Amino acid sequence: MPRKTYITSMPDKTGAFLLASKIIAKHNGNIARVSYNKAVDLHTLFIDVEASEEALSEIAEELGTIGYINNKLSEVRVVMVNIKIPDVPGAVLPILKILDRYDINISYINSNSTNSDYQNFKMGLLIENPKIIKMVLDDISEVYQVDIAEYDDSEKNLDNTIFYIRLANEMQKLLQLSTETTMEFISESNRIMQRLQDKGENPDTVFDYIRRFAYFINKRQGINFKADIEKIKISDLVTLYSIEPPCGSNTYVLETQEELVLIDTGYAIYADEMFEVFSKLFINWENRIKRVYITHADVDHCGLLSKLEGASICLNKKSADSLKRQYMGVPDDREQNETSLGYSKLSRIISGYIPPNTDKFYIIDEDTPEEHNNLQFIGSFAVSDLEFEVFEGSGGHLRGEMVFVCRKYGIVFTGDILVNISGFTPERAEFNSLAPYLLRSVNTDSAKATEMRNQIISLAEEIGDANQKPCIICGGHGPISVISNGKLVSMNGVENVIL
Incomplete structure (x- = not known):
């Protein structure tokens, strides 16, 4: 059944939600989720509805008709002012008339007596058009003394009437989002907040983590992109490069004279930076034959799949199914879990992820059981003189997770199953x-x-014992490693490449 999230702005009065519910029920819609927190935002209420596509459109139109849906993102600002008003009856009326003339709402008001002939009024003015701020203040100053106060984020009453609007404007500017995508960002942020608040988390903390997540990824582009590159000669014919970006998965490249074989590709947002790295590392990068293998179908491992022109994408059926679902615009394996849904969608938006064209897929396996508890052998591939076995994991990290094992040269690509934290x-x-x-x-x-x-770990130790040297572990994140006393440690003797 199709499902849609409506981000509604309702009046703070009795019966507002009842009216929305009646509209949804009239079109045979089922309310699957509701989220409202007056302490976070006084007016914004999120409603997930399941219904036919036609009904969802009709519900949106009718909610819009009564003013409950407004996808326009205004440049709303809360301007805090201190106004010195005579301590006499009716003295505040001139201020209210000015605000009414400019159609300005008050988001916060507080006054106190100074044991004199005046009162100090602290007011939060909700201004959608920044161009009128000066005019408003000029008009007030003609009547009373007015000063602009410092904005205090810790005073929640100051901005809880427009929290989501402020967050929307901030993220739209940071990430260069369309209005539609911005509204999706807000909806998924609310989904995460609602789930974590149910577990006792403070909404302010949740939104702080979301902001940090967005800023961290976005601000590591361009000159701020710093990748650590490691190089190992695996055999006379194959050289391994590990490219560890500021965030997102490592990208491993096995270079031979004939081709380049990539394992995982990181976040899409760093495509330009990664292609620059590739061009510096590999002569004639653009024209080299390329294959790509992914360890699993998470966004931070598949970001470049849609951007690697001419490359074959090699994966198992389960990972292919998940990526096909992304391509079709329906929840993938990660998003089938309500716990992961909001985070996965935010990751897509923040990183600018575009699902790959499924026509480029080369499927490794046949008839792999849907459920299994052990590493399941599903196929093999070769990179020059390196013969790799492909094992599918049980799905503890993600359904379809894979491990690539070369026993002869003692190297294992583990994806996020093993990470050297x-x-x-x-x-x-x-x-x-x-x-x-x-x-x-x-x-x-x-x-x-x-x-x-x-x-x-047991498999790697077995391979290490057979080869009489530690098995090389290439995890989903972190430096190239080996296993020592059952734990991952950074490998010695690796060449660090400086571009």
Whole structure:
């Protein structure tokens, strides 16, 4: 059943939600989710409705007719002013008449006596047109003394009437979003807030994490993009490069004379920066034959798939199914879980993710069981003299997760099943603390994820013993590693490449 989120702005009066509910019911809509928090925003209420596409359109039109839906993002500002008013009856009326003339609402008001002939009025003026601010203040100053006060974010009463509008304007400017995408950002932010508030989290903290998530990704573009690049000669014919961006997954490149084989591709937002890195690392990058393998279908691992022209995208059926769902505009495997839905959609918006064309897919496996508890062998591929076995995990991190294993040369690509957290720089550690808070867990099944980690560590140790040297672990994030006493540690002897 199609589902749509309506971001409504309702009057603060009895019966407002009842009226909206009647409209939805009239069109046979089912209300699947409602979120309203007066302490966050006085007027904004989120309603998820399930109905036919035609009914959803009719509901939107009727809610718009009564003024409950307004997708226009105004440049709303709260201007705090201190006004010195005579302590006599009716003295505030001239101020109210001025505000009425300019159609300005008051978001906050507080007054106190100064034991003199005057009172200090502190007022929050809700101004949608910044161009009239000076005119309003000039008119007030002709009557009474007025000063602009400092805005205090800690005083929640000052902005809880327009919180979502302010957040929408901020994110639209930061991320260069369309109005439609901005409204989706606000809706998914509310979805995360509602879920975490139910678990006892403070809404202010939740929105702070969302802001930090958006700013961190966005502000690491251009000259602020700093990637750590490691290089290892795996065999006489193959060289491995690890490119670790400021955030998002690593991209590994296996270079041979004939081709370049990429494993995972990071966030889409860093496409220009990554292509510049590729061009500097690999002679004739644009014309080289390329294959891409993904360890799993998360947005931060698949960002460049839609931008790598001419490259074959190699993956298993489960990952292909998830990416096809993205391409069709329906929830993918990560988004099937209500816990992950809001975060996944925000990740797409913030990183500018575009699902890849499914015509470019090359499917690795056949008849893989839907459910299995162990690493399941599903296929193989070669990169020159490196022979890789492909194993599918049980889905603890994400359905369709894969591990690529070369026993002869002792190298394993693990995706996010194994990550060397201790090898993060402080900046990357900060970023990687955001998702666990907003998601509560980056895994879809923590018990399965733990079991998969244990199985991969055992496999890597077995390979290391057979080769009489530590197995190289290429995790989804962090530096190239080896296993020491059951834990990942950064590998010694790796060449650091400076571009």
